Amino acid sequence: MANDTLSKLEDAIVEMKADETEALTKEAMQAGVSALDILNGGLLTALERVGVLFRDGDYFLPDVLMCVKAYKNAYALLDSELKKGAYKSRGTVMLGTVHGDIHEIGKNILLALLQGNGYTVVDIGVDVQSAVFVEKAKEFKPDIIGMSALLTTSMPAMKEVVDLFVKDGSRDRYKIIVGGAPVSHAFAKEIGADGYGEDAQSGVELVGRLLAG
Ligand code: B12
Structure with a gap:
């Protein structure tokens, strides 16, 4: 179930569906997937695919920018979770x-x-x-x-x-x-x-x- 949501999220980024990425990210979070797992298992895998499409000439720069927009919608929800931690600066x-x-x-x-x-x-x-x-x-x-x-x-x-x-x-x-x-x-x-x-x-x-x- 959670894996299914992550692969839908990955597809939504690759397919530039910025309006879907927020809901899918929320769905994964509600299913208990950690922010780091969503990042590694949905967002970064999507960008890897986008990179290949761009390299092979299937996507052009405007396409990559649309994918980044879709990525950013999802990442915005994870950012504060990734930053949560014990505070007392270590350096x-x-x-x-x-x-x-x-x-x-x-x-x-x-x-x-x-x-x-x-x-x-x-x-x-x-x-x-x-x-x-x-x-x-x-x-x-x-x-x-x-x-x-x-x-x-x-x-x-x-x-x-x-x-x-x-x-x-x-x-x-x-x-x-x-x-x-x-x-x-x-x-x-x-x-x-x-x-x-x-x-x-x-x-x-x-x-x-x-x-x-
Ligand atoms: C998104 C993207 C863009 C976006 C950037 C948006 C943004 N706000 O960042 C836009 C569309 C603007 C863009 C523009 C260009 N891009 Co671009 N882009 C990409 C793409 C698809 C993904 C990059 C990315 O964000 N990856 C995801 C992140 C998480 O990975 P990462 O940056 O490697 O970071 C990880 C590690 O490397 C590490 N890390 C990173 N930094 C640091 C620093 C430290 C200290 C440490 C410890 C670790 C660390 O940790 C990160 C997390 O794990 C890549 C293809 C790819 N798959 O890499 C091409 C790519 C990097 N782009 C490329 C090119 C050619 C360009 C352009 C020149 C295109 C053009 N003709 O105009 C321009 C350059 C503009 C410029 N002057 O910089 C080429 C580079 C080829 C090369 N080897 O030089 C690539 C590889 C695409 C390709 N296959 O040809 N791009």
Whole structure:
């Protein structure tokens, strides 16, 4: 029954039925499915399918935007659940999507899970100029800085940010982590980042490990 609702929800996102996703999400929540399971088993699986349709030329950008709208209607109901957790800040994480890149869904999921796990999160947005990461770090004094990139063309900006911290002399004050579909462990190492998370849950675990020293 719950699985059936999740697969209907997945289909509704892929089929751009924004008006149906809210009701289906509520239905799954009422059936006792956790927000994280709805996210992983309905919303993210839908976006994966949308990605394949887009890559194969079956969907165009306006279609993807309609799917994202349908996704957002569902996600809005899960957001506050994902952020619920014991509060007493375990540390501050600053997150941003690098310059040239406006993809924000992954960053926002990581943000919600980090908040739900008791971290204070500062979101500096998308398409963030490299120098702005350094400026904002001085302002917010995070323990960890997380960068997201979804485009192979925006990945070099991650190295630019790390290099700017080195040039500024403040590299050792922060742990820097990276993520996003095209990013990898090897890339993180190559650019001098302190870690890579392949999904939001691994990101939360990575933050925990880095803060534990
Ligand atoms: C939705 C989407 C869009 C939306 C974005 C809406 C928004 N508000 O974010 C719109 C329509 C705007 C868009 C635009 C474009 N897109 Co687009 N988009 C996608 C799509 C379908 C889904 C991305 C997504 O949100 N995935 C779901 C999230 C949850 O996954 P995620 O971001 O990877 O995040 C997870 C992990 O990676 C990790 N994570 C992410 N960040 C971080 C950070 C840290 C620190 C850590 C630890 C972990 C972590 O945790 C997350 C949760 O598990 C992908 C295809 C795909 N399947 O990936 C294409 C895709 C990323 N887009 C692509 C392209 C080419 C574009 C455009 C250039 C298209 C165009 N011709 O204009 C533009 C670029 C605009 C720009 N300058 O950024 C390509 C990229 C190809 C490449 N390798 O470079 C893809 C792969 C599609 C494809 N198959 O060709 N896009």
